[in-house]
Amino acid sequence: EPGMQDPIAGAFEEGIKQRPDLDEYPLRAQIARLAADGLWWNAMFVNAFRDPELVGRIQAAIVDYAQGGDGGVEPT
Numbered sequence: 001e002p003g004m005q006d007p008i009a010g011a012f013e014e015g016i017k018q019r020p021d022l023d024e025y026p027l028r029a030q031i032a033r034l035a036a037d038g039l040w041w042n043a044m045f046v047n048a049f050r051d052p053e054l055v056g057r058i059q060a061a062i063v064d065y066a067q068g069g070d071g072g073v074e075p076t
Contacts, residue, residue, distance in 0.1 A: 012037070025068050032066035 016033045023029035039058065042048055049055050057072075065071035 023066075025066065028068065029066045032062045035062050 016030065016037065018026050018030060020026060036059075039049070039055065039062075043055075049058070061071040061073060
């Protein structure tokens, strides 16, 4: 639907806009917003992550990473 591209792009740009007054780690926050957008996209269109516990762990890792942590992910 070509007429939807501009409104969707505008909403996306607003959602990932940096918030210097809120973000202690601006680049990490931007990465987290993009990752969260990927989770939203998955939930809306693909639904590959069907396990609510896994989704919760991913969400918590995204928040932890955005706040300066390692995302709770152990190195392999």
